[in-house]
Amino acid sequence: MSVYSKQGTSERQPVMTAQKPKFGPFIRERRTAKGYSLRRFAELVGISPTYLSHVEQDKVDSPPTADRIQKMAELLGESADELIAMAGRVPEDLPKIIQSQPEAMPALLRAVKGFTPEQLKRLQDQAAKMRKEGDPQ
Amino acid sequence: MSVYSKQGTSERQPVMTAQKPKFGPFIRERRTAKGYSLRRFAELVGISPTYLSHVEQDKVDSPPTADRIQKMAELLGESADELIAMAGRVPEDLPKIIQSQPEAMPALLRAVKGFTPEQLKRLQDQAAKMRKEGDPQ
DNA sequence: CGGTTATGTCCGTGTACAGTAAACAGGGAA
């Protein structure tokens, strides 16, 4: 580690082989349940069999990128957002949405930190209503 | 490019040297305005002078990570979220917030896509109110 | 004038991440 790191680089996040309990084993379970062979599934997802094998064994430093996980989710009939979160990643469309309002979007997210799904749903409904009624001012 | 990429990897995002107009030049302008030398500023930020030089010239493939930009913002008296967005990144605390509710958070963000700062502010106020009043169910 | 110090820059190197390729071992079917 370099001398430059003494400043602010402290919390690099733990570098676990897998972040929560198990993304890899879950994929393997769903894949086999669907009757896909490793090679076949890898081909459909657009990754190499080797890499898929590593991923399913949690032998990789970090899971695949969001777009690959998206593809997996579609093939397995699972929620893409769920799988992506399980892998410790963020859905690809969200960064653009956040960056479109660099101050207000982060502020909103911090304001809803810790909220329950029900609370979030109510806000989402509010948002839908605001959109439908046109921008009042 | 490998045979495996023919599937879904199409939109890899444009790979521009800098994403929008110019993050590097902006940093340089603010730094010199504050009277910091390149070496001094790099030291305070916790990066190498070399790297800072590259960054300010947009000579890097992609800008520094969010934590370094955060430090720069503090030293320059700029909004960290603003600078981070300008660099095409996402504030470090947001992924955790999103992943805490893998379905509801993305849904909320998509529901507010395209909203004005004013609209977002109203939702943020709603959120604050909900938090203060305790969870009504 | 010559030496020191401060400025920014160029070129090469290193490590982590996100994968690929080739070769391999084991189980069934013909």
Added chain:
DNA sequence: TTCCCTGTTTACTGTACACGGACATAACCG
């Protein structure tokens, strides 16, 4: 046995995000 399909291991690749040393230039000081 041979063939083929299963999954696995080892080694390699390219890009991102940095660091280090050497360098050119200009200013300052004696």
